[in-house]
Amino acid sequence: MRLTPDQWIFWQHGFFKINATLVFTWVLMAVLVVGAKLITRKLSMDLERAPWQNLLEIIVSGIEKQIEEVGLKQPKHYVAFLGTLFLFVAASSLSTLIPGFEPPTGSLSTTVALALCVFVAVPLFGIAAQGFGAYLKSYMEPTFIMLPFNIVSEVSRTLALAVRLFGNMMSGAMIIGILLTITPFFFPIVMTGLGLLTGMVQAYIFSILAAVYIAAAANTGRPKLASSA
Amino acid sequence: MLIDWFTVGAQLLNFLVLVWLLKRFLYKPVLQAIEAREQRIAAALAAADAKNIEAEKARSGYESRNAEFDQQRDTRMASLNTEIAAERQRQLEEVRRDADQLRAKRAAALRDDAKALNLAIAQRAEQEVFAIARKTLSDLATVGLEAEMAAVFIRRMRALDDAAKATLATAIKSAPDAAVLRSAFELPPETQAAVQQALNETFATEVRLRFETASDLVSGIEFTANGQKLAWSIAAYLAALEQAVGDLLKQATDRAAQSASKPAPASADSNAAQA
Numbered sequence: 001m002r003l004t005p006d007q008w009i010f011w012q013h014g015f016f017k018i019n020a021t022l023v024f025t026w027v028l029m030a031v032l033v034v035g036a037k038l039i040t041r042k043l044s045m046d047l048e049r050a051p052w053q054n055l056l057e058i059i060v061s062g063i064e065k066q067i068e069e070v071g072l073k074q075p076k077h078y079v080a081f082l083g084t085l086f087l088f089v090a091a092s093s094l095s096t097l098i099p100g101f102e103p104p105t106g107s108l109s110t111t112v113a114l115a116l117c118v119f120v121a122v123p124l125f126g127i128a129a130q131g132f133g134a135y136l137k138s139y140m141e142p143t144f145i146m147l148p149f150n151i152v153s154e155v156s157r158t159l160a161l162a163v164r165l166f167g168n169m170m171s172g173a174m175i176i177g178i179l180l181t182i183t184p185f186f187f188p189i190v191m192t193g194l195g196l197l198t199g200m201v202q203a204y205i206f207s208i209l210a211a212v213y214i215a216a217a218a219n220t221g222r223p224k225l226a227s228s229a
Numbered sequence: 230m231l232i233d234w235f236t237v238g239a240q241l242l243n244f245l246v247l248v249w250l251l252k253r254f255l256y257k258p259v260l261q262a263i264e265a266r267e268q269r270i271a272a273a274l275a276a277a278d279a280k281n282i283e284a285e286k287a288r289s290g291y292e293s294r295n296a297e298f299d300q301q302r303d304t305r306m307a308s309l310n311t312e313i314a315a316e317r318q319r320q321l322e323e324v325r326r327d328a329d330q331l332r333a334k335r336a337a338a339l340r341d342d343a344k345a346l347n348l349a350i351a352q353r354a355e356q357e358v359f360a361i362a363r364k365t366l367s368d369l370a371t372v373g374l375e376a377e378m379a380a381v382f383i384r385r386m387r388a389l390d391d392a393a394k395a396t397l398a399t400a401i402k403s404a405p406d407a408a409v410l411r412s413a414f415e416l417p418p419e420t421q422a423a424v425q426q427a428l429n430e431t432f433a434t435e436v437r438l439r440f441e442t443a444s445d446l447v448s449g450i451e452f453t454a455n456g457q458k459l460a461w462s463i464a465a466y467l468a469a470l471e472q473a474v475g476d477l478l479k480q481a482t483d484r485a486a487q488s489a490s491k492p493a494p495a496s497a498d499s500n501a502a503q504a
Contacts, residue, residue, distance in 0.1 A: 006233045021236050022243070029247050036255035043258050045265040053262070060259045076260065080252035088247060104240070108231040113240035166231075 003170065005102040006109050021107040028091050028104065059087075066208065071215040078214060081121055085114065086207035089165065093199020096173065096192065103199075106169040108162065115162035118210045119154070126217030135217065161209060168202045347479070354470065375412070379420040382450040382461050383427040389459070398432040400457035408436050408454040411443045428452075 002008060005020035012018075039052045049057075063083040067075040092103040104110045126135040139150045172195035179188045389397070401408055410416075410424060421440055428436045436454075443451075451460035 004231055006231070006236050015235055017233075017235060019233070019236060022239055025240060025243050029243065029250070032247065033250045033254055036251060040254060040258040040262075043262040045262055045269065047266070047270075049262075053259075056255065056259050057263055060256060061263060064260075079260070080248055080256050083256060084244070084248045084251050087251065088244065107233075107236065107240075109233045109236035110240045112232055113237045113244060116237070116241060117244055 003174075004107045004109070005104065006107050008102070020102050021104050021110055024095070024102055025104040025110065027101075028088065028095060032087060032091060063207075067211050070208065070211040071219055072211065078125070078211065081117075082207050082211050082214070085118075085210055086203050089114075089203035089206050090200055092169070093196060093203055096176075096195055096199065103169055103173065105165055105199075105202075106173050108166040108170075111162040111166040111169075114165070114206070115158045118161060118213065119158040121210070122154075122213045122217045125214045129218035138217075157209075157213070161206065165202055165206055168198055172198055343479075375414050375416060376420050378412075378450060378461075379416060379424055382452075383424060385461055386427060386431055386452075386459060389431075394431065397454060397457050397459060398434070400455040401432055401434060401436055404455040405435070406437050408452070409439050409441055411441045411451045411453070413443065413449065415442050416440060424450075 005024065008020035010018045010020070010023065036056070039050075039056050042050070043053060044050065060079070060083065063086060064075045064079050067078050067082055072078055089105055092105040095101045095103050105114075123135060126138070130138070140147050172191075176188050176191050176195060179191055408428075416424070421438075425436065425438050428438060449461050451458060
């Protein structure tokens with residue numbers, strides 16, 4: 001039994017390999033980008049617009065509104081990064097509906113990669129908003145004694161992000177797989193529905209936590225909200 | 230080991246590529262569309278606000294203009310009413326004046342008619358009386374009547390006052406041959422002698438009297454001497470009768486004129502009350 005799609009390898013040459021995680025990621029990327037391209041090809045600036053355009057506008061403006069509610073004053077600067085995080089994780093969760101499709105977020109490598117992105121993005125956005133010195137100084141707030149604790153906190157929350165998402169996605173896929181062997185018909189369907197809900201909630205939590213970290217770095221230096229799910 | 234570091238690196242790269250692609254194909258165009266729509270809506274709202282303000286301005290302008298029009302209309306109405314009242318008064322005055330003139334004209338015409346009628350009646354009466362008298366006298370005419378008439382003439386001549394007598398005497402004396410006694414009938418010689426004697430006695434002179442007959446005298450005697458005349462005839466009675474008839478006619482004419490002029494002032498008053 002595969003715990004992660006990383007283990008499903010299509011091609012390998014030494015260190016380089018093409019596994020199911022990468023292939024399914026590319027498929028998802030292609031669907032997202034082509035879909036977006038197709039819908040935004042004929043965008044209407046008028047009051048009347050196509051239903052697909054309406055859907056995209058609802059999603060994008062919803063993401064923007066969430067980012068603003070977290071405390072980031074100029075959501076347009078962050079919407080590409082945080083919005084893509086949410087869309088990618090959400091699309092992965094939705095893809096569990098397709099038989100034989102393994103969500104890329106069920107791979108710890110993918111979630112680590114995403115968490116690393118957040119780990120790098122937080123100081124970058126913080127420095128962009130406050131300046132280099134002010135951002136570094138924020139690690140020694142309220143006193144320099146807090147410096148190691150702040151660094152540990154930074155690293156640990158990145159790890160928590162990665163493991164949380166991986167655990168939820170992997171466990172969902174695992175539970176469905178196990179239940180399919182025990183009770184083949186009704187129960188897996190219920191669990192798939194529950195998995196969808198969990199996946200969407202995870203997508204929301206992942207992107208909102210990233211937004212909160214970035215907001216904390218950009219606005220006040222240190223995160224005051226350390227929530228976990 | 231669940232983490233494959235090559236996959237981590239590849240996924241990292243994949244994610245960054247996806248961020249770039251979605252930014253280019255999704256977020257940017259969608260956000261631009263939303264922004265453009267918001268700008269259009271804002272512009273439309275601003276235009277609507279501007280139109281509202283303009284409409285409000287126009288409305289207040291029209292209202293003030295309406296009020297001005299109303300005021301002007303009221304003023305003109307009031308002045309028109311005044312003019313109409315004045316014109317009405319003027320026309321009423323004119324009509325009243327015309328009516329008065331007409332009434333006066335009618336009264337004058339009536340008076341003229343009455344006068345003419347009066348004259349005609351008088352002439353007719355006189356003619357009738359003369360005719361009757363003439364008929365009566367011609368029927369009754371006798372020497373006795375002539376004698377009686379001469380006697381009356383003599384009595385009246387004797388009863389003349391002194392001034393009249395003196396005037397007649399002067400006239401007779403200035404032209405003794407011009408004395409003429411005219412009568413309707415040929416006076417008998419006794420009567421002629423009596424008249425001659427009475428004249429001589431009255432004026433204390435010898436009057437050379439010439440006797441003439443004049444049918445137009447009807448009945449009576451007329452003595453003429455150098456422009457002075459003493460007469461007694463039925464004409465005196467006729468004059469009295471003429472006077473009486475004339476008075477009667479005048480009264481009748483006045484009553485008619487009063488009854489004709491009464492309705493006119495009443496109508497003029499009613500017109501004045503309406504005005």
